[in-house]
Amino acid sequence: MIPHTERHGVLRYTEIMCGIIGYSSIEEKKPVEGILLDGLRSMEYRGYDSWGVAIATKKGVFIEKKIGPISQLNSKPIDSFSLGIGHTRWATHGGVTKTNAHPHLSSDDRFVVVQNGIVENFIELKTKLQTLGYAFKTQTDTEVIVHLIHLELQYGKKNLHDAVRSTFLQLSGRNTFVVMDRETKTIMAIRQGSPLVVGRSPNSVMLASDTLPLLGKMPEVIFIDDNQLVEIHAAKIAIYDAKTGKKILFEAKPLTQKVEKIDKAGFDHFMIKEIYEQEHTIIDATSYSEVELLPAVKKIKKARHVYTLGAGTAAFAAGHIARFLREINIFTQELRAYEAASYLSLIDKRDIVLVVSQSGETADTLEVVEFLKKKKVTIISIVNMIGSTLSRLSDLSYLSRTGPEICVASTKAYTAQIAWGYLLAQSIIGNYQQAKKQIQDVSNKLHHYFQTKQNQQVLKKLAKKLVTAEHFFVLGKEQHFYSALEAALKIKEITYKHIEGFSAGELKHGVIALIEKGSYIFGVVGGEESKRNETLNALAEVKARGAIVVGIASEPSDFFDIHIAVPDGKELDSITKIIPFQLLAYYLALNLKNNPDKPRSLAKSVTVK
Numbered sequence: 001m002i003p004h005t006e007r008h009g010v011l012r013y014t015e016i017m018c019g020i021i022g023y024s025s026i027e028e029k030k031p032v033e034g035i036l037l038d039g040l041r042s043m044e045y046r047g048y049d050s051w052g053v054a055i056a057t058k059k060g061v062f063i064e065k066k067i068g069p070i071s072q073l074n075s076k077p078i079d080s081f082s083l084g085i086g087h088t089r090w091a092t093h094g095g096v097t098k099t100n101a102h103p104h105l106s107s108d109d110r111f112v113v114v115q116n117g118i119v120e121n122f123i124e125l126k127t128k129l130q131t132l133g134y135a136f137k138t139q140t141d142t143e144v145i146v147h148l149i150h151l152e153l154q155y156g157k158k159n160l161h162d163a164v165r166s167t168f169l170q171l172s173g174r175n176t177f178v179v180m181d182r183e184t185k186t187i188m189a190i191r192q193g194s195p196l197v198v199g200r201s202p203n204s205v206m207l208a209s210d211t212l213p214l215l216g217k218m219p220e221v222i223f224i225d226d227n228q229l230v231e232i233h234a235a236k237i238a239i240y241d242a243k244t245g246k247k248i249l250f251e252a253k254p255l256t257q258k259v260e261k262i263d264k265a266g267f268d269h270f271m272i273k274e275i276y277e278q279e280h281t282i283i284d285a286t287s288y289s290e291v292e293l294l295p296a297v298k299k300i301k302k303a304r305h306v307y308t309l310g311a312g313t314a315a316f317a318a319g320h321i322a323r324f325l326r327e328i329n330i331f332t333q334e335l336r337a338y339e340a341a342s343y344l345s346l347i348d349k350r351d352i353v354l355v356v357s358q359s360g361e362t363a364d365t366l367e368v369v370e371f372l373k374k375k376k377v378t379i380i381s382i383v384n385m386i387g388s389t390l391s392r393l394s395d396l397s398y399l400s401r402t403g404p405e406i407c408v409a410s411t412k413a414y415t416a417q418i419a420w421g422y423l424l425a426q427s428i429i430g431n432y433q434q435a436k437k438q439i440q441d442v443s444n445k446l447h448h449y450f451q452t453k454q455n456q457q458v459l460k461k462l463a464k465k466l467v468t469a470e471h472f473f474v475l476g477k478e479q480h481f482y483s484a485l486e487a488a489l490k491i492k493e494i495t496y497k498h499i500e501g502f503s504a505g506e507l508k509h510g511v512i513a514l515i516e517k518g519s520y521i522f523g524v525v526g527g528e529e530s531k532r533n534e535t536l537n538a539l540a541e542v543k544a545r546g547a548i549v550v551g552i553a554s555e556p557s558d559f560f561d562i563h564i565a566v567p568d569g570k571e572l573d574s575i576t577k578i579i580p581f582q583l584l585a586y587y588l589a590l591n592l593k594n595n596p597d598k599p600r601s602l603a604k605s606v607t608v609k
């Protein structure tokens, strides 16, 4: 368990992935199981070890739980009310078992609970509850919430609203949880740390961890903030301050997000679909007009220093963006959120922090942003998910507009954010139009690349050879330093092979000692001629030591044993050159019989600290 601590005066995030869904309708006997399952399916990327639904019925609470991906129910609830909740789990406390899967039922069969987060004082609470005679059926921390609510109802003689509130006040950690009460036909939810949105239509209400389940079903959305309690009865919504109990006026916003069909569109996996989408998504991400970019341009021009911030793949996209800004003579330092601590005292309101995230919910990143906001630092963000916490915390928020990225390993969000960063940087120096042309040119090149079957064949052949390879390395320079890091991450994430990315310049400082006959070395060769030559020289050096050199390059070279020909993306070469690595990771994962969409132990938007 990750302890809940204070650092830089802000709470450390212990937010956990997982998807929460709830649905309530005024239509009597509306079958809700399909709605709950569809909702869970669209949030499966948030956690996928087990799942469950609970539906209120005349006779009691119908519950079904399963291990593995969201599938179908084995039985149908009989005489159900139009009220249910569901959960897809990313286990933190207690193994992945049916018993530990949510929802968890109260000992009097009255209500059920699903939770996203960690009850950090759960041992203490559990001991107290056990002393009071509560028997624990699961190993989850969630079960303390169930018993505490029960205790408050029984002995505190409170109504459900007050029981839920006082339970919440006893929990430490970041916990968003939902309670469905069969008796009062009510759903209550409290947000703390993990996201929660509520969709509203004239006849029904849906709550979820993100907006995806709401699309096409709910015309309006309400973004719930931390420490707010939502009470849903039929299609009525009330929101309260969970600490004071005071009613809060809220505003529902039209949910304008395009209805995205979360399907594989004929592809075998989301990953390959998302890889192919990149020829369009780099265009969509840069469909901002000059006027729309102007507020960011102005702020960056005025800033003392610019920092970019991200975690994982987003940190590498942030690295590319920092480089684009440095290239136009703007002092920009890239920060990885998990290593940003020592910079935080140096950043103040004269600076700009440009934050990159796919989900906008990444815990490490949010922690830094919350801290900097208290110092009045201007936050500009580029996020893929609409309505995310990060977008809402930002002074200026842009969307990368790629549509939902379902595969856990990021592909299209990465390239979209690079393209957006490039357009922004070029707009600062008045090159908006040329930059747009350049992005269009890269898109055309990608189209051609994807259409040419030969390109996939070369990679498939290579992926076969790599099945038995134990270690490999990727090297690159300048923009391709970040490409090397991202390439290695992509391959690690879904193939579980040991691969390291490093700067070509680092070779002689140690890495070369690892190279032996038959080692696979990938070189990402691109950019200015001098940089290309540096990378080629490094490749020559490893080749001389018996390595098998794979060149990811627009031009062939004698140093390559295998040449993976990729179009020259010029300033955006980091977009074109990452594509073969994404494809290679995918094909290699398939050869290794891994599910590329759902790599082991990972979940999208790494929100665990």
Ligand code: GLU
Pocket (backbone or CB within 6 Å): 016, 017, 018, 019, 047, 088, 089, 090, 091, 092, 093, 094, 100, 115, 116, 117, 118, 119, 140, 141, 142
């Ligand atoms: N801590 C809870 C559990 O392990 C919730 C995890 C989640 O957010 O999926 O069951």
